Amino acid sequence: MKRKLSLFAVIALVTSLFLAACGSGGSEGSGDSGGSDSGGDDVFRVGMEAGYAPFNWTQMDDANGGVKIDGNPEYAGGYDVEVAKRIAEGLGKELVIVKTEWDGLVPSLNSDKIDAIIAGMSPTEERKETIDFSDNYYNSDLVMVVKKGGDYENATSIQDFSGAKITAQLNTFHYSVIEQINGVSQQPAMDSFPAMRVALESGIIDGYVSERPEGVSASSANENFAMVEFKEGFETSEDDTAIAVGVKKNSELTDKINEILAGISEEEQIKIMDAAIENQPAAE
Structure with a gap:
């Protein structure tokens, strides 16, 4: 009888510890994750194709400032990666690159799988219906x-x-x-x-x-x-040929990102882009 009571006591103790652990985990998970389902406040998760050189590409190592792709043995490099580094540093967060198919970028942002899109994306009127954009960080033709x-x-x-x-x-x-x-x-x-x-x-x-x-x-x-290059080219709007950071609607990140982008001059943008073109992998 004594042994049976001890067994019940052990079971009760294990059960109470399990429930306490579950309660503790649930409390931590209910906090603000910074717009990411697994990132946390100390991580800035950026979505990009890693296949649109010189804005972004995939490479096999960290050469020329490449950043490891999340859940992948490969690395991402390019103009967008360099801009993402500046933003992450300004936010005081660790940069995490999430390789995402083009069509999946906006859905991933709106489902909190990423915190921002930095992928050579233009802030078109159609896209503005579903997400917000930062100020432009590049303009092109x-x-x-x-x-x-x-x-x-x-x-x-x-x-x-x-x-x-x-x-x-x-x-x-x-x-x-x-x-x-x-x-x-x-x-x-x-x-x-x-x-x-x-x-x-x-x-x-x-x-x-x-x-x-x-x-x-x-x-x-x-x-x-x-x-x-055309003397008589396509008719486009200014937003069509601009590049900006995509963020969720009414995100508090927008103003913070704009502050950081304001510190990158047009001259520096050109310098970063020239380096990206020079550093792109031969296969891109």
Whole structure:
């Protein structure tokens, strides 16, 4: 009888300790996680494709300031990564890069899987309906990436691409402007810039719409590519060709990020971008 009572006592003690532990864990989990489902207040989780050089790319080590990708043996580098570092430092947080497909960036932000999008994203009116944006941290122009020595390398107007097979990335304003080209053969949008480069190399398309930094990057990485800048280009709004940080609606991060971005001059932006173009992996 004595042994049975002791056993009951042990069971009761273990049960009470288990319940106390659960209660304690629940209390900690109910605190503000800083907009991340696993990050905590000391972590700044940034979403990006890591596939849009020179804004962001994937590399195998920490060369040239690469940052480890969360849950992945690879690293992320590029202009966006350098800007993300500045913001994380200004916020007093540890930077965590979350590699995310382009279409998944806004849903990941709104479901608190990431704290911000720093991914060469333009603050278009359509996107502003679902998320907020910081001040711009880069401004660019639209270009066309084509085959070097091909029929379109010397184009000066978008109308020179009449009849050409042209595409752009899925769910970007780049794709929507293609219809401004009279008689263009608009091809299905593609998921990523690496996919478009492969399609261009193989002749599936004649060109793809991009922004100048990516165009410089593509032509630098592949000697078979050329970037076409236009005298008569696409009609766009200022927001379309700007790049900004995406944050959740009414986030307290917006003002803090703007303060940090204000400390990066236009001259310094160009310097960071030039370094990103120079440092991009050859395969990007």
